[in-house]
Amino acid sequence: MFLLDSYPTFVEVLWTTLVIFAWIIFFWILIVVLSDVFRRHDIGGGSKVIWVLFVIILPYLGVLVYLLMNHQGMAERRMKDAAASQAQYADYVRSVAGSGGGPAAEIEKAKGLLDSGAITQAEYDAIKAKALASG
Numbered sequence: 810m811f812l813l814d815s816y817p818t819f820v821e822v823l824w825t826t827l828v829i830f831a832w833i834i835f836f837w838i839l840i841v842v843l844s845d846v847f848r849r850h851d852i853g854g855g856s857k858v859i860w861v862l863f864v865i866i867l868p869y870l871g872v873l874v875y876l877l878m879n880h881q882g883m884a885e886r887r888m889k890d891a892a893a894s895q896a897q898y899a900d901y902v903r904s905v906a907g908s909g910g911g912p913a914a915e916i917e918k919a920k921g922l923l924d925s926g927a928i929t930q931a932e933y934d935a936i937k938a939k940a941l942a943s944g
Contacts, residue, residue: 912940
């Protein structure tokens with residue numbers, strides 16, 4: 810009987826689980842707020858220090874006040890960062906993929922030069938052979 814009395818009840822387990830999740834959510838919100846404070850470019854270092862101290866000294870009140878005062882700016886900064894990241898990724902993909910378009914584009918460009926008379930047939934054949942060898 811003694812062992813059965815030491816086990817927690819379902820309500821105690823449920824309450825402990827809810828408290829743990831509440832702490833996890835709070836720390837997640839705290840990290841989001843602090844990262845937004847340091848990511849901002851529209852406020853100076855002194856304002857950042859004041860916000861950090863406010864959030865550290867009075868964590869619940871500090872986080873709630875920051876979210877109430879800066880909720881719109883947080884969303885805009887997050888969307889701007891996502892757009893910049895996506896543009897950077899697109900630029901990277903374009904640079905890796907190359908702008909030449911491969912051997913077919915090189916041959917087409919050489920054919921245009923041949924038709925305009927800028928290069929001879931021998932030069933065209935050399936460009937074509939080089940493009941086919943590298944492709």
